[in-house]
Amino acid sequence: MSRGKKSTSRLGRPPATDSADTRRTILDVARAAFADRGFEVTTNREIATEAGITPAALYHYFPSKLDLFVAVHHDTQERVLARFIQAIEDVSGFVPRLEAILDESHRMNNEDPSLARFLGAVRVDVARHPEFEMALQVDQAAMDTFFRSIVDQGVETGDVDRSRRALVLSFVATTLTGLTTGQSASDRQHALAVEAIKAAVRGDLVARLPHA
Amino acid sequence: MSRGKKSTSRLGRPPATDSADTRRTILDVARAAFADRGFEVTTNREIATEAGITPAALYHYFPSKLDLFVAVHHDTQERVLARFIQAIEDVSGFVPRLEAILDESHRMNNEDPSLARFLGAVRVDVARHPEFEMALQVDQAAMDTFFRSIVDQGVETGDVDRSRRALVLSFVATTLTGLTTGQSASDRQHALAVEAIKAAVRGDLVARLPHA
Amino acid sequence: MSRGKKSTSRLGRPPATDSADTRRTILDVARAAFADRGFEVTTNREIATEAGITPAALYHYFPSKLDLFVAVHHDTQERVLARFIQAIEDVSGFVPRLEAILDESHRMNNEDPSLARFLGAVRVDVARHPEFEMALQVDQAAMDTFFRSIVDQGVETGDVDRSRRALVLSFVATTLTGLTTGQSASDRQHALAVEAIKAAVRGDLVARLPHA
Amino acid sequence: MSRGKKSTSRLGRPPATDSADTRRTILDVARAAFADRGFEVTTNREIATEAGITPAALYHYFPSKLDLFVAVHHDTQERVLARFIQAIEDVSGFVPRLEAILDESHRMNNEDPSLARFLGAVRVDVARHPEFEMALQVDQAAMDTFFRSIVDQGVETGDVDRSRRALVLSFVATTLTGLTTGQSASDRQHALAVEAIKAAVRGDLVARLPHA
């Protein structure tokens, strides 16, 4: 992620740098930092250093720390959503689709754990900084809409009972929050959690009520 | 929340009680603050003001902000665990017990939402402050042990397939994290999420796979 | 102005200090600094150092740099106005009163040049920071009222022609601005300027129009 | 204020003229900015943006912000002085000349208020930045010399009493400082102040001392 030569940087424009590259690097580095340590604890200096620049240079790309956070959120949300959409493209039926999403989720967590972790962290940071809500709600809404549509299609195809629409939606939200917030540390842990959710959705997590 | 007037009479309650009161107040106030805003964003001044004292006075009760946080964690964990233990006392069978825990969880969220919210927030704060890990792991372990024992008993009674022990444990962890982190804002939302988890555990969240 | 022992200060409350004293010192030191260098150029660190404390300690007394500035303005305005009022107490007639004010002005400039210089500097800083206007206007109004009343009394006693009320007021304002902004550096220069204004008011600055 | 489109034809105005235009624009824009907000508060970016270029481009015309300020001062002083000199060309006698200067001053304030305001602001900025003193003193001296010569001629023609030379000079300085610093905001206010000064010089600002 960093710029290679560490302390050789001097005043003025550095030779042979691409602005877009630097922006991308900042976004990636910041996502990881925000995911790991949250908005408050992450400092501009940390992000900058990891991106191979100075804190002041950050302001060349983003007008403030909050704006950077919002940009990271937008970027991440967009990427994750694109993957989800692509994952269910050739899949039909509610349960298969949810499973496809969970699998894709696991695949992404494998490639770059900071994606899911960041999205999990956002929930917390938003709760702690009510000002964020407004700035992020546009992106947030896109994801909500996606899941709503999955469930709604399940209702239409008969997979999900109409009366259980809200229930299922709540389950998806709760479960995905738990997955991103608590279980994305190790690959094995994440895989296990994904399998557990799948089993629960299929209805065979525990033995078929032997008490009844 | 604020402390009563100090009695000037020589007889009566010993001063020690006053001190214990203040400590209790600080703990309660701090739990709410940490739950709402997290460790970083919450300032000593806020806690102190809400407890009716000055920031400096905090240091008579806890040697540092971190120690206060740990104390709050210990206190909260203890109280929640006690409620959980009591909730399953007269219940047998894995699913009924899990349901009892979920119900108790909902009841507690109703009485004092800061309990669950704090426990949800801890997970995040610990991840963000590696120093916390060591200090909290003793308390954390107690809760883990509790859930492990629930599942293990389920295995023994045959409710939980032995091969699925880890899976079920992961499900409980994921699900409870999601519940405390994401769904404890409104009572209705929390109730719905609890019902959703119960349905999933019972295996009738969605229609019995018509595709199969 | 400063606290004596320079680098002996350590953490915690310093022994034997009076809060009111420190506040007074800050006010005095800040007045001089703002007068000399203006609001922008003066740093909290400079003020603090000259007052024998750290920049952070400033915030124990004033919530922000702007509030400190406003407090200095209030304090200075109050002191100067009190002196002016006292100076004209036993004097009657417009010209004698204006002369009394000019003399008092000179005396004050001699005792503590920062008083007048600060008031001169304020005009500039307000023009440069429109946000200040609101904060200072209450104090400003008191001084304006004072001068207006002097002129108005002159009108009543017949010293000032009713039709020239605005003209005289403008002269006083222009002249006093010039005095505080431009001529308060050296005592001799200030004295000369005061005499010049007096002569102009008396009408014998230059020879009685020999051209006419 | 903005620069015309660069002509791409090989014939026509040499590029040097374009450059001179830009320089002129910068000077004008900077004068207004420095006059309004002073040296400190005005940023290179503001000046550049208003001149239609980038901050870095400023450095092709002036080696530093301070040099730009000095250049603006030189330019402004020169222009104002030229107008003053021209204003008194056909006028003789001290009072008439001073009145001519005041009138011209008012006319200039009407045409471009930034001229007078800048000169008023300089006094303050110089006091706040001792480094300026040396750089500006050459220009400053020209203006001083001009006023000195006016007064000296008054002495020679008998309009000004020889013993009052310094007094009159001080009056002119005080009064002009007050005019530029405090009264150049509105045209009406400026006009009134000019009339007030004239009246004072003529000796009929207030009624002829009835107390004497």
Next chain:
DNA sequence: TATGAATGAGCCTTCATTCAT
């Protein structure tokens, strides 16, 4: 037990300036 005065470290941000292009 509690307060009030103070510190030191650190944060976000701004700004004049530099240099490769």
Next chain:
DNA sequence: GATGAATGAAGGCTCATTCAT
């Protein structure tokens, strides 16, 4: 002649913490 990317220095302010009282 001009831009865009970057730096280093500094500034206002906040905060956990300390210590005399």
